[in-house]
Amino acid sequence: MHTIWKGHIQFGLVSIPIKLHAATENKNISFRNIHEECGTPIQYQKYCPNCREEVSNNDIEKAYEYGEGKFIKINDRELNQVNRESKQNSIEVLDFVRLSDIDPMYYDKTYFIGPNEAGVKAYALLRDSIKKTKKIAVAKVTIRSKEHLAVIRVIKKALIMETIFYPDEVREINDIPNLPGNIDLTDKEVETAETLIKQLTTEFNPNHYTDAVRLSLHELIQDKLEKEQDVITSGDKEKEDINDLMEALQASIDKEKSTHHQEEERKKKAKKAT
Structure with a gap:
């Protein structure tokens, strides 16, 4: 599994290389x-519409637009200075909270945390302590020059980290237009809805769900390859091995179909149960 970041989890006075x-x-x-x-x-060129000319990377500067057509330039030295103020290779644990305290809308991206060879025991200590106390850790981490708020929790034998949005990045519920207030609903309407929910209630199994659109696209591409329909080789590049492409596509389709079949069988059993 490809490593995308190396550093330490700072847990009190304990430093865990991960x-x-x-x-x-x-x-x-x-x-x-x-x-x-x-x-x-097609290639896309960097073009200045004011000077009406193509520009190179050396002619481009970073700037923050604080008003329409108004900018403040920020150079790389200033950015590096700001980044140096954050702990670049450290996941700093700030607090411990209950998992239920954080609404799922705050979650962004998930990472597996693996220990470095020297950090196996400390890793196990943090993992087992989090699991026993039924808490999750709130932490800060800098990835690719951006500081993230994150949580660390346990799934099976592993620690995982999920970056979460800061509160000011989550929009207010009240900003949703046309939200209904208290609506008078009949007992029959409520009972019917509750019955439907009970009929569809099951244990969550992610393998029951498939991306039907992606499966259809795979099948469309495979069909075109088999018929050599709309197959184009660009410029002077060597023609790609169609057999290799077919094998890769077929493997993807077989996997999607297997999952799709499981989902269809689940739906049939649910219908029979009702």
Whole structure:
């Protein structure tokens, strides 16, 4: 598993050397924009509409827009100075709270935490202590020059870290337009809704759910490859091995279909139960 960050968990006077690994992966099917005439991927140039000319990276500066068309320039030296004020290689534990205290809307991205070779015992101490006290740790961590608020909790034998949004990054519920207030509902309407909820209630199993759109896209791409329909080789690059692409796509489709089949069977059993 690829390591994306190395550092320490600062837990009181205990320093635990750890590694972070991404716990999730994006499986969205991405597309490239190509030139219809020759099949070459389109490049996007950096262009100044005021000077009407292409600009290089050396001609570009960072700036904060504080009003329409009004900017304050921030140079790399100033950014580095700000970043040095944060603990770059440390996950600093601030507090311990109950998991139920944090609403799921605050959660952002999940990471697996693994111990370095020298930190196995300290890692186990923190993991077992969190599990026994039924608490989670609130911490601060800097990843890629951005300081995050995070929580550390236990899943099975592992510590995981989830970055969470700061309170001022979460919008107010009252900002939602047209929220209904107290609505008069009949007993029959409420009973019908409650009955439906009971019929659909089950234990959560993530393997029951599939991305039907992604499965359909995989099948569409595989079908086009098999028929060699709309297959384009761009420029002077060597043609990719279609057999390798087919194997990768077929593996993805088989996995999606298996999960999709499980979900369909679950739905059929739920219907029979009612």
